[in-house]
Amino acid sequence: QKEVEQNSxxxxxxxxxxxxxxxxxxxRGSQSFFWYRQYSGKSPELIMFIYSNxxxxxxxxxxxxxxxxxxxxxxxxxxxxxxSATYLCAxxxxxxxxxxxxxxxxxxxx
Amino acid sequence: xxxxxxxxxxxxxxxxxxxxLRCSPKSGHDTVSWYQQALGQGPQFIFxxxxxxxxxxxNFPDRFSGHQFPNYSSELNVNALxxxxxxxxxxxxxxxxxxxxxxxxGTRLLVL
Numbered sequence: 001q002k003e004v005e006q007n008s009x010x011x012x013x014x015x016x017x018x019x020x021x022x023x024x025x026x027x028r029g030s031q032s033f034f035w036y037r038q039y040s041g042k043s044p045e046l047i048m049f050i051y052s053n054x055x056x057x058x059x060x061x062x063x064x065x066x067x068x069x070x071x072x073x074x075x076x077x078x079x080x081x082x083x084s085a086t087y088l089c090a091x092x093x094x095x096x097x098x099x100x101x102x103x104x105x106x107x108x109x110x
Numbered sequence: 111x112x113x114x115x116x117x118x119x120x121x122x123x124x125x126x127x128x129x130x131l132r133c134s135p136k137s138g139h140d141t142v143s144w145y146q147q148a149l150g151q152g153p154q155f156i157f158x159x160x161x162x163x164x165x166x167x168x169n170f171p172d173r174f175s176g177h178q179f180p181n182y183s184s185e186l187n188v189n190a191l192x193x194x195x196x197x198x199x200x201x202x203x204x205x206x207x208x209x210x211x212x213x214x215x216g217t218r219l220l221v222l
Contacts, residue, residue: 004152032209043200043213044153088152092209096143097166098202100152 002027004091006101014109019076021104023089026070033065033072034090037083038103044088047074079108112137114203114214122220123191131186131217135203141165142184143211144176145200153200159184160206188219196221 003026013019021035032051036044050056050063050072062075072091076083086103115134123129135142141160145153155168159178178184182203188195198218202211 034210036213043198043216046210046212049210090152096141096158096204096209097155097168098143098145098153098211099155102150102152 002030002091002093002099004089004099004101006087006089006104008102009105010107011104012107012109013079015079015081017079017108019079019083019106019108021074021076021087021089021106023072023074023091023101024070025072025089025091025099027091027093027099028067028070029093030067030070030091032092033063034092034098035061035063035074036088036090038086038088040085047087076106079106081108081110084108114139114201114212116199116201116214116217118217119215120218120220122222124222125191125193127191127221128187128189129191129219131188131199131201131219132183133186133201133203133214134183135201136212139203139205139212140182141204141206142178142182143202143204144184144186145202146170146195147198147200147216149197156186191221193221195219 034049035047064073089101090098143158144156147153157167201214
């Protein structure tokens with residue numbers, strides 16, 4: 001059973017701060033890693049993906065991957081109230097089947 | 111550029127009934143995956159369709175079946191509905207072997 005673990009939160013940060021979301025996975029063969037944002041009552045929205053060890057930046061978002069530690073994280077800089085949502089980590093093993101975590105609820109306090 | 115669309119948006123059924131959910135992929139995409147998302151949980155993979163065939167299947171019973179049409183749209187059928195089938199059903203599309211998937215708005219199913 002491939003597992004993806006996330007802290008369910010809720011995680012609260014003040015507006016303008018850095019929010020750090022973490023995810024661990026059990027399958028060492030996992031190859032691709034995705035972060036989705038899901039607003040309450042809506043469907044998941046792709047934020048970014050990362051394949052290689054290290055950091056990948058896209059605007060205010062930075063994904064970090066450490067395959068040796070089986071760990072992937074998402075940093076949100078200059079957090080805004082509109083970032084308040086549930087963040088889902090997803091992992092694939094190259095077979096197009098996504099394994100999702102249960103998500104971390106983030107609240108950005110104005 | 112049309113995104114992923116799903117219908118209906120909401121559905122109420124009773125136990126034992128059958129339901130069909132529909133999905134049209136994003137323009138240019140040819141692969142459709144279906145997910146079930148229970149309240150407070152992450153999406154769970156049901157199956158994926160490519161070239162009108164089921165390419166991969168998750169840990170769901172045979173009551174869950176699907177189909178893909180030549181225009182790449184897809185249907186999810188669930189027979190003999192159980193109360194536990196109540197969930198948000200999500201369709202995601204992608205192109206060929208690419209892993210990046212984009213989700214539709216979902217169909218919220220309530221089984222009474």
